[in-house]
Amino acid sequence: MNATQPALAAPPGLGEERQALLRQLVDGLEPAQLYWIAAYAAQQAAHPVARQAQMPAARLTVLYGSQTGNARRVAERFAAGAEAAGLPVRLVRAGAYAARELSGERYLAVVVSTQGEGEPPDDARGFVEFLASRRAPRLPALQYTVLGLGDSSYPLFNAMGRAIDGRLAELGAKRLAPLAEADVDIEPVAGPWADGALALVREKLTRELPTASVTPLRPAPARPQFHRERPFPAPVLANQRIVSRHADRDVRHMELSLEGSGLRYAPGDALGVWHRNPASLVDAFLAVLALDGQTEVTHDGKGQPLREWLVRERELTRLSRPLVQAIAERADSAVLRAALENPEALKELLTSHQPIDLLRAYPADWDAGALVAALRPLTPRLYSIASSPQAVGEEEVHLTLAVVDYRAHGEPHLGAASRWIADTGEDATLNVFIEPNERFRLPADGARDVIMIGPGTGVAPFRAFVQERQQAGATGRNWLVFGSRHVADDFLYQLEWQQALRDGALHRLDVAFSRDQAEKRYVQHVLRERGAELYDWLAGGAHLYVCGDAAQMAKDVHAALAEIVATHGGKTPEAAQAWLSERLQDGRYARDVY
Known part of the structure; x- marks a missing residue:
């Protein structure tokens, strides 16, 4: 928009969240594409009856729930194949899917991952809960197929794929193709599943819509030159230990050059690293x-x-x-x-x-x-990016890395990736790619308050958040809750947080050092102590972010949040859990846990 143009007043009912979504939709579009959207919207408003008549009798909906990006990538590729075949298709993230539409679906392909102990990805939690509830409709007209992505290093392998597949069948839907279950080596399962399911959908849909075709709203973005299958050899600019020599573990701050790669990232994204075993x-x-x-x-x-x-x-x-x-x-x-x-x-x-x-x-x-x-195929490791490109430049990226090193069963053990990366000299390169994380983004409205909970290396993306908000001139408040073992040994980025407090880039900092007193103290204890103020921020529209360990920390923090919402929001425990689930679905409560 030209800076001299007056701002348009939003019509009644178009709240801040929808305005933010609209701004994200049109960001980067060419004038011709914007005119097309305007004309399309005007047509829909003027002819609601005609709009209903123009809807295709059947289409393929590709629904995905993804925590680390794998399910999203597979779903995008599957939808692109359907579109190339001329089929009416739409690709929908589970968190953005209107559950009421399920009863009208005819053909559905679900790609979903399983997290931790048989849990859904955060962006699919609402859909899974709806599907399992008594509100879920009978689906006698639906034909579906499910691809589950999992990790057999967890006992409840592919629990979400199995649960969704079974529940859709219980509701009367018919399997278009059998449930497919992929381990961390995804392609040997995902490729044949996609080919087979697409052939079946195409056969059925073209019988109903012999001239079916789709015109994309905008051209699909060109794939970057460097990506997961073709990583960029990024020169190491810095590899610095950021804990004391007495610390229980080694934590590194890494700086890498992306010069010449064409790779772009935003705060909240992850950097994928292809390592070698030591x-x-x-x-x-x-x-x-x-x-x-x-x-x-x-x-x-x-x-x-x-x-x-x-x-x-x-x-x-x-x-x-x-x-x-x-x-x-x-x-x-x-x-x-x-x-x-x-x-x-x-x-x-x-x-x-x-x-x-x-x-x-x-x-x-x-x-x-x-x-x-x-042995399983090697997979890349994903690390939350610890820098804002607005602060360090688009051709540089920072990481915060904890080196896994311990003794067990009478033998030394190490983390293959962390040890190999930490041993990389400043004259070497790391093979990297960007893994976008659309679920873990700062609010588009800079006036929103932000609460960040990141113990240990989980603080990494919040370093990027604070940098980004400072560079953008955001007026909302920033509250960081950090935890580690000892204040003197592993207070990660301590000087930076103190400077941010002085500069006004950080408005509040609460810390928990678990081993500095007789009784262990963690971030969830800090949250309960600050419960009244925390709830006031949340009730006022603040966005809440949690990053770090999924096995224990994320569960303990979620339990503390539920207690806080119940106590200070005057809700029953069940209502507090429902309130947090709603925040997960609307994007005001986001987790990057691993």
Whole structure:
């Protein structure tokens, strides 16, 4: 908009949230595209009856629920394939889907991931709750297919995909194609599922709509030159330890150059890093199994020495159910077989052991080919970006990295990615890509208050948030709640937060150092102590963000928030939970947990 043009007054009923969504929709569009939208909106307003008549008798809706971006990518590719085939299709994030529309759907494809202990992604929570409720309608006219994405290192593998698939069938819908379940190696399952489901949908829809075609609202954005499958070799500009030499763990601040990559990011996004497994870990595998790293191994049509497979292409620190199964069979272990049949025992095994622990404890004869086949493919690690491009420049990106290093079962253990990245010198490069996180964005309205809860390295995206809000001149208040073990050892970015308080970029800072007193004190304790003020901020429209550990911290923080809403909002526990669920759905409560 030209700076000299007067601002348009919003009509009644178009609140701040909808205005923000509208601004996001039109941002970056060309004049011709804006004129098209204006003409389309005018036509819809002038001819509501004609609009109903013009709606296609049937279409394919592609619905996705994604926490880390994998389900979104698969859904986008599937929808693009349907569109290229000339089918009427729409792609909808589960959090933006109007549940009342479900009864009118004819063809539905759902791509959903499972988080933690069988939970839905945050943006699909409302849809899953609606589907499971008594309000869910009968669906005799619906034909559907579900692709579930999961991680077999968790006991409740693909629980959400199975739950949605089963519930739709209970409601009378018919499976267009069987449930497909993908592990972390997604493509071998997602590719055939997409091809088969698309062929079936195309056959049925073209029979009903022989001239079906779709004109996109705007051209699909060109894929960047560098992406997940083709990462950018980013030069390391800085690799700095930001905790004291007495700290319990090593935490690094990393700065990388994106110059020449064309990659762009926003606060809230993650940086994907393709790592290599450290030589010490590879050597340990070869020694325990008495294998020669130079043995040539051909797998899935690719041949290379065993050492190369282990360094570059196989997960060595994450245990999965299929690997436990393979070890149990080779070692003929009744103990492992029993664990596979007991969900609690399996959960304990998967969370307390790395693959090498089981290989040591249950010796068996392994050949190089069998080992490569049993281990999962290597996957990139995602790290919350700790910088705003407005503050550090578009061709630079920062990370906050905790190095995993501990002893268990009488042996040293390390995090393959964190150790390898931390050992990277400033004359080296890291292979990286940007993973957008649309669910974890600052409010478009800079006058909104923001509450950020980030213990440990979970504070990383909030460093980016504070930088961004300061650069944008946002007038809303910023409140940070940070936690770590010791104030003297691991108060991450302490000087920056103190400067931000002096500059007015940060309005409130509350901290919890768990080991600096006899009784442990965590961020959830701070939240309860500040409950009245916290609820006032939330009731006044503040946006709330949580980043960090999903296994315990996120659950404890959510429980504390529910107590605060119930106590200071005068709600029952059930109503408080419903209130928080609504905030998750409308984007005012966002979590980036892992």
